[in-house]
Amino acid sequence: MVDDRKLAVLRAIVEDYVSTNEPVGSKALVERHNLGVSPATIRNDMAVLEEQGYIAQPHTSAGRVPTDKGYRLFVDRLSQVKPLSGAERRAIESFLAGAVDIDDVVTRTVRLLAQLTRQVAVVQYPTLTSSTVRHVELVPLNERRLMFVLITNTGRVEQRVVELPDAVDEARVAHLRAMLNACLDGCGLTSVPDKVADLPERLPAEDRPLAATILSVLLESLVERQDEKIVISGAANLAGADFTVGLRDVLEALEEQVVLMRLLGETSDLSALTVRIGSENPYTGLRGTSIVAAGYGSGDKQLARLGVLGPTRMDYPVTMGAVRAVARYVSQILAAS
Amino acid sequence: MVDDRKLAVLRAIVEDYVSTNEPVGSKALVERHNLGVSPATIRNDMAVLEEQGYIAQPHTSAGRVPTDKGYRLFVDRLSQVKPLSGAERRAIESFLAGAVDIDDVVTRTVRLLAQLTRQVAVVQYPTLTSSTVRHVELVPLNERRLMFVLITNTGRVEQRVVELPDAVDEARVAHLRAMLNACLDGCGLTSVPDKVADLPERLPAEDRPLAATILSVLLESLVERQDEKIVISGAANLAGADFTVGLRDVLEALEEQVVLMRLLGETSDLSALTVRIGSENPYTGLRGTSIVAAGYGSGDKQLARLGVLGPTRMDYPVTMGAVRAVARYVSQILAAS
């Protein structure tokens, strides 16, 4: 059913098609790869591969083109991730090492990835889920308003302005701040709701409305972290690639945070290097594009995901290598800081 | 030299070309606009307009197309900004009114503008120049590290992690925090450097290295505010428009914050509604595109600028109306909060 030569043929077709962007025929195939058999034999193999759905011809009497299923087999069994060159690795390292800030890390990463792969890069901000509270700050802005700031151990900051039910003075705010910090310091974000549940009861009655207001904002900001921030770069790289599907759809998808989130994240294993090819993609506007994504974060606790998006006809080994390498370096940087 | 009818002809050419996207000829012109003269007369006028550089023909025996100079004259003297419809105004109002946050305001604004004009919208975050310090916060992260947070009256937050020269305790940090706030509260960002200049001298000697470190970070963050953040939306709208110049260049320009800043901002009068047409543009990659921009901010103190970017062949009256209207509404929203 799938003997070795047929697989070799499929691999050759994918490689040639990716590099030339033209349907590849039997004759060209035996010339470029030394398969040791004649074109006619290859033709027979190709007929079988086509029947099985791994390749297709755009029209009669044209060469063959890999289908999504063909790419899938190629990625799963016929290729191996190509490691970066030493020069590239050094470039990554020095480029990322200069980052001063979590924002800076993310920005640099996304640019780096776009440049490295010459595709559209997408980086998700480190998620708060697995991070812990480092500090909660309440800053009075005026009598009826204060700013609530939540700082996590990943360097992420969530801030929010709170309108208060009634006037408060600095002392009450300070008290509440101290209580909140005592209660939450170092605890995981997911356990915050439990921790603060009984907080109002431990306060004097007159402070309870204030506490309730602030807590509701706190909890709300925890929920909202779900729709994480995402940064993209390298949209210009879309201009070169010729998409089978309209460019417009792709650009539209890139502006939909939710779509991007799902593309990057819809996997049980955050850390895995995942590839989603063309129609495997849930979003119809992105048929014709593939996504290569990986998780990043230090060791046990995965923080978030990053990846690139490009035409189905992409160089998977190289792209996967770049994505994996960048993910690793970012993890390293984040772990060190 | 420029009699009325020639101007009317130019206006008609611009309007027709914008709506049809095809070179417009003398015959079509007299049919669609009742100019009361014959095609031959129009031809004479067009010959003069061409000689003066307001219009051009793509090739012999084709209709005429406005040049950048022609659009310029049209915008300056032949058109008037078209106000939005009542429905549009209501939509803007309700859409912006829902914003909860400075980030939210900016995000909603940029989306709104993109949708309204069907072009690429660009919004600059409110600049800090004219804003004042509302609060400075120092949050110890551990012994050798603290987070520095600067909150302004526009709701903007700058945060930064500071590595300390030596270990500090909470008391010293609290003291410094109090001093900083006493010193800076309510003062304009531009005057911050003066205000803090003598601060170290007023501290006990052992606190001076700490203070110096923090102040240097503070001042640095003030300088960095120069390269303001910019948000864009509606890149998908580029797909429809056919650019004379490559789409790639435009997409590249959109990723260059600096370029965008210059496009929006290079004007002495922040509040003016400015139009930059095609080659008037400093950036070569954006020949073929025009920018319509306006300042926003409440009354006397202009905060920043926003605008849209589209093909030179755009409906200037409508676009200008939309940009102006959005700028006004945003100003309103910001003033209220």
Place this chain on the structure above:
DNA sequence: CTTGGCACTCGGGAACACAGAGTGCCAGAC
């Protein structure tokens, strides 16, 4: 200054032919 007439130009589309690449199939060789 305007107008109608007229010759001229040029781009774009339709029709057509043709070369080239590629296929499928079949009969014969190993």
Place this chain on the structure above:
DNA sequence: GTCTGGCACTCTGTGTTCCCGAGTGCCAAG
């Protein structure tokens, strides 16, 4: 059984030619 060479067939893409129509510029007359 599997591979191979040969052969007829089918497309696409390209180049050529031709022609129509829109549009122009110019000129002489109103």
